[in-house]
Amino acid sequence: MSNSYLVIYERGEDGTVSASAPELQPGGVISTGGSYEEARKNIAEAIALWLEEMRNSGQPVPVTAVRYEVLEVAS
Numbered sequence: 001m002s003n004s005y006l007v008i009y010e011r012g013e014d015g016t017v018s019a020s021a022p023e024l025q026p027g028g029v030i031s032t033g034g035s036y037e038e039a040r041k042n043i044a045e046a047i048a049l050w051l052e053e054m055r056n057s058g059q060p061v062p063v064t065a066v067r068y069e070v071l072e073v074a075s
Contacts, residue, residue, distance in 0.1 A: 006066045007043055009036060019043035023066050024050055 010018045017039035021029040024047065031046045033039030054061050 003064055005064055006068060009039060021047055024062060
């Protein structure tokens with residue numbers, strides 16, 4: 001079984017990349033990495049562990065309800 005979750009990436013002032021999956025509640029899932037690729041790998045592992053914990057504790061696994069788009073606006 002697989003599902004898609006929104007992940008938001010943000011580069012910090014120190015160059016590290018933070019990744020978050022805010023719809024996975026309670027608590028959300030957050031991870032970091034030294035690059036986009038590392039942050040992507042780390043957040044995927046963190047989400048998998050979070051989902052496993054939800055299943056093991058008998059809690060429902062959330063189905064994504066987020067709809068998003070990247071909107072380009074002239075500046």
